[in-house]
Amino acid sequence: MKKQLFKGNDAVVCGALLGGATHFFGYPITPASEIAHAAALYFTRAGRVFLQSESEVNAINMIYGAASAGARVMTASSGPGISLMAEGLSYLAGAELPCVVVDVQRAGPGLGNIWPEQGDYNMVVKGGGHGNYKNIVFAPNSVQEMCDFTYRAFEIADKYRMTVFILSDAYIGQMMEPVELPEKVSKTERKPWALYADRESRHNLITSIFMNTKLMGEHNWKLQEKYKEAEKILEFEELETEDAEVLFVAFGICSRICQTALYELRSSGIRAGLLRPKTLFPFPKQKLNELGERVSKIIVVELSNGQMADDVELSVRSRIPVLRYNWMGGEVPSTGEIVKRVKNDI
Amino acid sequence: MVKVKHAKPESFYKVYERKLTTKKVTHYCPGCGHGVAHKLIAEIIDELGIQDRVIFLSPVGCSVFAYYYFDVGNVQCSHGMAPAVGTGIARTLENSIVISYQGDGDLAGIGMSAIIHAANRGENMAVFFINNAIYGMTGGQMAPTTLLGQKTLTTPMGRSTNRDGNPIGMCELINSLTAPVFIERVSLANPARVIKARRAFKKALFNQVERKGFSFVEVLSPCPVNWKMSPLESRKWIINKLEPVFPVQNFRDIEEKPERYERVEMSDEELLNLFKIEKEMEIKPKTKKISDQHIKIAGFGGQGVMSAGVLLANCAIMEGLNSTWLPSYGPEMRGGTANASVIISENIIGSPVVDNPNVLIAMNAPSLDTFEDQVSPGGFIIVNSSLINRKVKREDVEVLYVPASEIAKDLGLITTANIVVLGVYMVKSRVLDTETLKQVIPISIKKKHLTEVNLKALQAGIDIFKEEAGAHI
Incomplete structure (x- = not known):
């Protein structure tokens, strides 16, 4: 086909x-x-x-x-x-x-x-x-x-x-x-x-x-x-999570932007990864809990006031920092904006 | 001598459980009209032999548990929405006899839009509208059909025109529409009226057997408990108070069968072919290395910037590359500036958003003003010099000035300016082959008689670039 x-x-x-x-x-x-x-x-x-x-x-x-x-x-x-x-x-x-x-x-x-x-x-x-x-x-x-x-x-x-x-x-x-x-x-x-x-x-x-x-x-x-x-x-996609120190969690359009951002970060030496839930209910609670043991920071990128980030925090039981990168009102971040912010935050 | 026959219709269940675990929770009050209306419907279902085909919609209201009584297919609906639910059923099951049984709050209050539009579409259903001028189940509040001066829990001093509006005549409203085939208001105030009501009930249901369409029966029905009357008083009140406001009469009874829309379902094979483009194109194997193209094409609505982007994306796919196309969309498409973002890459594309294009095609001046500063250093800008008088200010980008609109106008079709610039882009960037676009144009362009002029525009673009390049080198 x-x-x-x-x-x-x-x-x-x-x-x-x-x-x-x-x-x-x-x-x-x-x-x-x-x-x-x-x-x-x-x-x-x-x-x-x-x-x-x-x-x-x-x-x-x-x-x-x-x-x-x-x-x-x-x-x-x-x-x-x-x-x-x-x-x-x-x-x-x-x-x-x-x-x-x-x-x-x-x-x-x-x-x-x-x-x-x-x-x-x-x-x-x-x-x-x-x-x-x-x-x-x-x-x-x-x-x-x-x-x-x-x-x-x-x-x-x-x-x-x-x-x-x-x-x-x-x-x-x-x-x-x-x-x-x-x-x-x-x-x-x-x-x-x-x-x-x-x-x-x-x-x-x-x-x-x-x-x-x-x-x-x-x-x-x-x-x-x-x-x-x-x-x-339950379905999710993992990208470069094996050795990730920073984990993006994002769905929809944000996951596409994070995908580009993570390779840019990697090319400058920051080991970024991405967990993309393909299903939001069911939510990859267990997977996040596992990854929470390995990564040092989680960054939830959302076009909202952080609605999914609440679920991410629950899943990792607040053991590690969960940063919220939020945009609202129809604003969509550029890859560069995200990369810059990550470099600043770690 | 008149013989009175007492019998239970087959369409009613034999037993109404009042004890033990199967105990039913509510039941109609003494003197209520629902029992009579239910029995009329059940008898007619028996007479017409349609018990298996009936799907009975119970509303929110006292008759929410109509399925305790009717041994037919039953669906309980959300408040006022039975005609919408019935629409879904009638449009799924050709053989169904849909009965929507609704009260006055349900149908004429919260469900007004559902009933009017179902009636207006002439949906196949019989609607029985029980008008007792009050909300029964919630304990006696004002209904849309409550009479002026009538006291209810929410009109303790009586309904007033100024504050509450006037009682709504549903038959009169529905009679203003052309699609319904049968509209009648009946009364259950005495046996003579019940016999007349029965004829209307039967007609409404028979119309469903005949698949004639939307049939509406309004039933003036007693609610002695909420009216705070004895059953006998409530009958008199219908005759003396309700009937003068809601005249008992037939409003419409159309004999001829309306034309029906027939649909024929496609086979699986036809379905699989439904979305295929008419002529498949050969996808060429990748032969060359390319750098990622982040292209922004901008202009005013009607300049074909969106379709130019789609053509590029199609060419990229044909050449075995990945591509995304993202439009500006919505109200801004109407008359204002529009832009399309296209990414072409050998790799999987993450973000489809083009923030810093390495190619800008500006078809009008506002587009150049908006996007010039965003072009990444080393990129190039194609300027439609027919409509943009100024020069590009940036010095770290390459610029090609192309009088695209004039060229297109000379070819006899000004809207092909977009194809002229595509030709220029393709020769300049060497990412995509102009031969690919020559194959894509005849397939993609909807107005086939314009294929030739578009191909000419492409050639003109290719040629002008060669001239430009020659002049510059």
Whole structure:
């Protein structure tokens, strides 16, 4: 298979359709709109369903319906839209319905602006809505991963009956890179819990309400066990960590900048390494704990007020210094800025 | 003599557990209208023989546990969102009979956007809107349909127009849309009215069997407990108070079947080919060593700076190199300056951000002003001298002045100025082969009839550089 040049947001739609997606419900928002544009074209051409909803609230509830009916269903949005979906995401978790949500992050809070940020980390990784639930979260750092993670997300969502997030950012969504497309179309099988408007599935019930406190408690414990089980899908990438004295921890666009920075640092004699979580839930707690024994400093580079850094600190149990390099508002650091700061800090 | 038949519809469960572990937690109050409405629906499901196909959406409100009663497929929905959930289901299961059963707070309050838009799209669903002019489950607060002067927990002195607005007529609102096929308001105040209501219920459900589309039945229904009345008083109150404000009538009943959108799913093979470019290109093996190219192409919207960047990235891939393309995007694309960052490298590319370009292609004056100082020493700048009058101030960079817009204009298509400068760049940098671009242009350019003029523009760029170089050397 030959590589083709794709935009990150377009690659999501390729990955989705080849990953067996049957439905897309969404509402336009910069910088995620190209996903809806491409879905409108390709889902329709492929005889799948694309529908522009009247709001993100309605979109996530259309997803709730289609997922109840066994569909492989998705949406794409950015921070303000994901905020609006919070209640629906909680319902999906409570009713154990699978779906895929792409968040191409922009700067916040409020209307913010359309430039890249990673300030949705807590909202997406910690759940976003009310109640004791989690989402599985993939963090692509290339156009190839925008395609691949979306492709795989549907199967994982079906397996765990969970929402799988693709937590991207405005740069990864907007950039173009060569992509190798998957060579097989993934398919969903009949789901024993879903409704198919037939006799076999008639007794199935999709709900998240348990008025009996004991039953509600049991349901919650069952969900927690499932989330524990989902920790198996943990993925991360290590770059030059074997002999690293300084460890970058970064995801998305920041991990790309750190990648360039670490080789510049190495060429001037500073042994830098990078741990890049590919999944943010599950989070590489154990790996960080191990690396915390070996490196002298950890530097968490984020386009936020240090939301992931909190998790990094927890993972290394604050035994070693965790420095926070943060940018917000759509500001993206240059490689040079990071290199200079590291040299200053060690 | 009239015979009264008492029977339980098959679509109801046989037993309602009130004891032990399977104990159900809530049940409708004495004199409530839900029991009558439920029974009408269950009987009609039986009559139409659609029990297996029904997917019943329960709302947030007193009927949240409708699935305690209906032996059909059941989905409990978030507050007001049943019509959106129903949209998702109806667009997944062609065979489904979607019933959305909602109260007045759920449908006309929090769920207003969902119901209006589902109606406007003509979704395949039957909506039963139980209007009892009050919030029942939460204990009797004002609903959008609460009457003027009516006392509720949140209108203790009675609803007033000035503060609370007027009662909303949902049938009237939905009747302003063209897509719905059936709209009727019915009342459950006495047996004669219930019999009329039954006909409307049946029509709404039969429309789903026929896949005719969106059907809406508003049901004036008693809530004696929250109205603080006896069941008998509550029936009278419907007739004397509710019906004058919410007239019981048919608003629409369309006989003909609307045209339906049919979709045909692609096969796996067709799907795999869906994203493939029409003509595959040969990727050449790498033959030469190159230095990393950090290119910034900038100009105003419409000068093709974005597409010039994409062409370069495509050429790089064709020549077995790595490449990234990053645009300026969003509102600034509309009319303002735009720029694309392209990196070309033999190695894996980390950051796609170009902070210090070693190649700047400035298509207009603001672009040169913005990026001139950022060019790394030893780099080069291509200046579109047709639109930029000034010279480059920097002395540590190489500069090529190319009247790209004029050349393009002479070729008859001013927008090919971007291709002229690409020709110049390629010959100058020797990183990419102009022959590659000649292959890429016919494939990448969307307007095929412009292929030839673009190829001419490329040649003009190649030639002008040779002239420039000759003049300088």
